[in-house]
Amino acid sequence: MEDWKKVLAQSITKPNDLAKQLGVDEKEVEDIVGPYPMRITPTVLATIKEKGDAIWKQVVPERIELDDIDAPDDPLEEDTDSPVPHLVHRYPDRVLLMVTNQCPIYCRFCTRKRLVGKPGFLKKGELDQAVAYLREHSEVRDVILSGGDPLLLPDYLIERILKALRSIPHLELIRFGTRVPGTLPQRITPELCEIVKQYHPIYMNLHFNHPDELTPEVKEACGHLADAGIPLGAQTVLLKGVNDDPEIMKRLMHELLLARVKPYYLYMADLTKGTNHFRTSVETGLKIMQALQGHTSGMAVPHFVIDAPGGGGKIPLLPGEYLLNLDEKGAVLKNYENKTYFYPQPSTTDNRELPMVGTSVSRDMCSAGAMDDYS
Numbered sequence: 001m002e003d004w005k006k007v008l009a010q011s012i013t014k015p016n017d018l019a020k021q022l023g024v025d026e027k028e029v030e031d032i033v034g035p036y037p038m039r040i041t042p043t044v045l046a047t048i049k050e051k052g053d054a055i056w057k058q059v060v061p062e063r064i065e066l067d068d069i070d071a072p073d074d075p076l077e078e079d080t081d082s083p084v085p086h087l088v089h090r091y092p093d094r095v096l097l098m099v100t101n102q103c104p105i106y107c108r109f110c111t112r113k114r115l116v117g118k119p120g121f122l123k124k125g126e127l128d129q130a131v132a133y134l135r136e137h138s139e140v141r142d143v144i145l146s147g148g149d150p151l152l153l154p155d156y157l158i159e160r161i162l163k164a165l166r167s168i169p170h171l172e173l174i175r176f177g178t179r180v181p182g183t184l185p186q187r188i189t190p191e192l193c194e195i196v197k198q199y200h201p202i203y204m205n206l207h208f209n210h211p212d213e214l215t216p217e218v219k220e221a222c223g224h225l226a227d228a229g230i231p232l233g234a235q236t237v238l239l240k241g242v243n244d245d246p247e248i249m250k251r252l253m254h255e256l257l258l259a260r261v262k263p264y265y266l267y268m269a270d271l272t273k274g275t276n277h278f279r280t281s282v283e284t285g286l287k288i289m290q291a292l293q294g295h296t297s298g299m300a301v302p303h304f305v306i307d308a309p310g311g312g313g314k315i316p317l318l319p320g321e322y323l324l325n326l327d328e329k330g331a332v333l334k335n336y337e338n339k340t341y342f343y344p345q346p347s348t349t350d351n352r353e354l355p356m357v358g359t360s361v362s363r364d365m366c367s368a369g370a371m372d373d374y375s
Ligand SMILES: *Cc1c(COP(=O)(O)O)cnc(C)c1O
Pocket: 088, 089, 090, 091, 094, 095, 096, 144, 314
């Protein structure tokens, strides 16, 4: 057996093992892992410092998950947007393909809590069906391998999938969405890197939520992927009690860059059943973005998005105050230090029809002293 499979097999999946390791109530955990499976890899277990800390909260089942009975199972309506099983085609030119429902850890806040970790996900022929759909749909130029976690598949299956996708001429990009490098770094083997780099351009977006996740061995695993020529992005979910704090978030973004990972998305948590105790206010997210933008490397600033309930897709949010006014004369702007600046429009009249809703301020403010800093 490959080394990483042995490590994965040492993960905590049973309530009595969790009780032994972390001293939680076995009975309580038993009720939860029926509907919502648990897995905690050795790497993640070693990162837990104390009861209820940021790593603990992400992986240790809590009774409150079962109290969340009124929430939807599939708030993003992914199932509605699936023309064939496990393929979500929501945007014009790209699709999300769930190639497995197994993950190295089962995040308690997972947006696909309805699916992950349960038996009997991918049925025979379904992957061929998805590939056939992609072959017929020449508008699709970007496919995201997701799940579950695609890097939990064995090497030969990853290779088979990449080969099948690369036989479709109009497919330009292949991306992986994965939490493996941060939770099961042993999986990032030289053999895996060797396979993946045959199918460039391949991108990976790695899931990280807290700076403590970036241990030396995790950073090394990220380095192997980067050395294989794979541009690495990070996806982070804003989670109450985990990272809903500007200082923690800034540390996370810095650690990611040190691991050669570029922050890509910061998500508001979804409304998924069993996860609502992790949600924070939108204002918390905006404050975090405000604390990053301009205050640290632009490379460290992710896009802050809400994946709209009902299948609207990702919608970007900016703290509203940067554009104070826009008219035919120019843009009144506020910078990260709350100073106001003016950017004059060019004298030509092209492209003046962009509607800017909700950014108007009174003309008085624009003409009377609000632009002291512009010269
Ligand atoms: C997030 C997502 C994508 C990719 O979105 P990008 O903004 O291009 O990263 C594609 N399809 C679905 C269904 C998604 O949820």
